[in-house]
Amino acid sequence: xxxxxxxxxxxxxxxxxxxxxxxxxxxxxxxxxxxxxxxxxxxxxxxxxxxxxxxxxxxxxxxxxxxxxxxxxxxxxxxxxxxxxxxxxxxxxxxxxxxxxxxxxxxx
Amino acid sequence: xxxxxxxxxxxxxxxxxxxxxxxxxxxxxxxxxxxxxxxxxxxxxxxxxxxxxxxxxxxxxxxxxxxxxxxxxxxxxxxxxxxxxxxxxxxxxxxxxxxxxxxxxxxxxxxxxxxxxxxxxxxxxxxxxxxxxxxxxxxxxxxxxxxxxxxxxxxxxxxxxxxxxxxxxxxxxxxxxxxxxxxxxxxxxxxxxxxxxxxxxxxxxxxxxxxxxxxxxxxx
Numbered sequence: 001x002x003x004x005x006x007x008x009x010x011x012x013x014x015x016x017x018x019x020x021x022x023x024x025x026x027x028x029x030x031x032x033x034x035x036x037x038x039x040x041x042x043x044x045x046x047x048x049x050x051x052x053x054x055x056x057x058x059x060x061x062x063x064x065x066x067x068x069x070x071x072x073x074x075x076x077x078x079x080x081x082x083x084x085x086x087x088x089x090x091x092x093x094x095x096x097x098x099x100x101x102x103x104x105x106x107x108x
Numbered sequence: 109x110x111x112x113x114x115x116x117x118x119x120x121x122x123x124x125x126x127x128x129x130x131x132x133x134x135x136x137x138x139x140x141x142x143x144x145x146x147x148x149x150x151x152x153x154x155x156x157x158x159x160x161x162x163x164x165x166x167x168x169x170x171x172x173x174x175x176x177x178x179x180x181x182x183x184x185x186x187x188x189x190x191x192x193x194x195x196x197x198x199x200x201x202x203x204x205x206x207x208x209x210x211x212x213x214x215x216x217x218x219x220x221x222x223x224x225x226x227x228x229x230x231x232x233x234x235x236x237x238x239x240x241x242x243x244x245x246x247x248x249x250x251x252x253x254x255x256x257x258x259x260x261x262x263x264x265x266x267x268x269x270x271x272x273x274x275x276x277x278x279x280x281x282x283x284x285x286x287x288x289x290x291x292x293x294x295x296x297x298x299x300x301x302x303x304x305x306x307x308x309x310x311x312x313x314x315x316x317x318x319x320x321x322x323x324x325x326x327x328x
Contacts, residue, residue: 028114035187036121039118046314
């Protein structure tokens with residue numbers, strides 16, 4: 001079993017940037033989710049400035065690679081869709097951050 | 109793409125609507141009134157409020173946000189500021205009890221009336237004020253919400269200013285509790301006013317958008 005911080009869970013090779021995270025829109029979504037426990041669609045929409053359709057499609061992509069979880073619950077009969085960053089998502093974002101730092105360092 | 113600004117804005121969003129300020133102001137005013145009433149029952153209520161404050165806070169804030177905030181700006185569950193251990197809780201309660209009952213203890217243990225006056229006039233108001241500064245200070249420092257520095261500074265600062273005013277009281281105990289009540293009510297009133305302003309601005313800035321049903325249905 002892999003440990004929670006195992007970098008090889010990411011679908012990318014060691015030096016290649018994760019194409020899932022490298023998209024500005026998805027990077028924004030993951031950045032927002034990293035700072036909170038969980039949030040709903042409207043919150044992420046407001047903070048990323050994406051359109052509803054765009055956000056929905058990016059969230060689906062992130063869910064497919066297991067970087068986020070999307071769960072639906074009812075609070076006082078009102079539906080609420082919770083979006084949460086997974087451990088895989090957190091690790092992938094951290095790996096991406098480190099790779100970017102290294103790449104920028106090489107530009108010096 | 110300003111990712112750091114985006115991250116900070118997401119962290120600050122929980123305090124953006126001013127409801128936390130309103131709650132803090134309301135609690136401080138309530139505690140001030142209860143202290144002024146000076147009876148066994150009101151003291152019991154003050155302790156109950158201090159001990160159960162996190163639970164009351166969560167229940168009331170959740171309810172208010174459910175009603176006014178989530179339909180406008182979306183739901184967010186912030187990361188916990190600090191998860192207190194049982195030791196932290198016991199230490200906090202012991203500290204509050206010690207500070208509140210210090211005058212009685214000093215009188216019974218040492219019979220030192222001048223020592224008691226110095227404690228009541230100069231030490232107690234500032235130290236009790238500092239207790240109420242901890243929460244706002246953590247919020248201000250962690251999330252860079254600058255108005256919380258004011259909320260953190262006010263209670264101990266008022267604890268320094270009020271004794272300078274040389275107000276006359278019928279007894280030392282009345283002086284002790286009245287000073288504390290004045291301190292808390294001024295700090296509470298300012299938090300309440302600030303919260304109201306932020307809340308009204310928030311309501312204006314984020315009107316409820318009418319969409320075709322649940323906007324999140326597209327995801328599922």
